[in-house]
Amino acid sequence: MPTVESEGASIYYEVGGAGPALVFAHGAGGNRLSWWQQTPHFERRFRVLRFDHRGFGRSRCEPDAFHPKFFARDLLAVLDAEGVGRAALVCQSMGGWTGLRAALEHPDRVECLVLCDTPGGLFTERILEAAGRVGRGAAANGIRGNAALAPGFPEKDPARAHLYDQIAALNTGFDPRWLARMLDESVRIAPERLAGYETPTLVVAGAEDALFPLDVLRHVADLVPGARLEVFPGAGHSVYFEQPEAFNRAVEGFLDEVHRA
Numbered sequence: 001m002p003t004v005e006s007e008g009a010s011i012y013y014e015v016g017g018a019g020p021a022l023v024f025a026h027g028a029g030g031n032r033l034s035w036w037q038q039t040p041h042f043e044r045r046f047r048v049l050r051f052d053h054r055g056f057g058r059s060r061c062e063p064d065a066f067h068p069k070f071f072a073r074d075l076l077a078v079l080d081a082e083g084v085g086r087a088a089l090v091c092q093s094m095g096g097w098t099g100l101r102a103a104l105e106h107p108d109r110v111e112c113l114v115l116c117d118t119p120g121g122l123f124t125e126r127i128l129e130a131a132g133r134v135g136r137g138a139a140a141n142g143i144r145g146n147a148a149l150a151p152g153f154p155e156k157d158p159a160r161a162h163l164y165d166q167i168a169a170l171n172t173g174f175d176p177r178w179l180a181r182m183l184d185e186s187v188r189i190a191p192e193r194l195a196g197y198e199t200p201t202l203v204v205a206g207a208e209d210a211l212f213p214l215d216v217l218r219h220v221a222d223l224v225p226g227a228r229l230e231v232f233p234g235a236g237h238s239v240y241f242e243q244p245e246a247f248n249r250a251v252e253g254f255l256d257e258v259h260r261a
Helices: 068-081 095-105 125-141 158-169 176-183 214-223 244-260
Strands: 003-006 009-016 021-025 047-051 087-092 110-116 201-206 228-232
Touching (some): 003 068, 009 068, 068 095, 087 244, 110 244, 125 176, 201 214
Parallel strands (some): 087 110, 110 201, 201 228
Antiparallel strands (some): 003 009, 009 047
């Protein structure tokens, strides 16, 4: 059970498979276990690293130490601990704050980036409005799958909807009110900071995402230089969870394109 110390937190991670390094960064509704439908698939061709963000799953930090300004440093600490110089990143929702900042500040360490239903800390007025709603909803109601899944998904697949909530319930060290810190001005990425950005980027969007709606994610893809948008009809905020086969094909195809370039 490997852990690495980083900026006042103990970060838990897991590694499996062999090949080019591929890191999965989860959202606020999950932890490393969220990628159970991706891990066996990608470990056939990649060295897969999954970690719990600080305060989630088995990663620990004091309440005051939960802040997105540390996320990219936590990721680099995991890469350094495993001797990984460069990795592809797949980042869901909150995890986008980890991935985009890492790509901006350490482009030599990030081979490519997949932003899954997330602005990744990039902010305009349109994005801020949506992100504010997400934070207020989590603070008031906690983090449950109903908001992060497409309408009708819990009725269509009650077992997986139940599993989504059970995975989220394992985050006993996390207070949903802390999500307000994701909006802190110190971690907002202004569009002009993307000048010169060259990391190959895929933006994944669920057409039925109620948290970051499709028009917001189109806006994100337009702002990120060279980014490609892939829309998944019928999916909500958690494409990776709801439509794993289609998600895996899209991500693997993108990674193959990057490796051929």
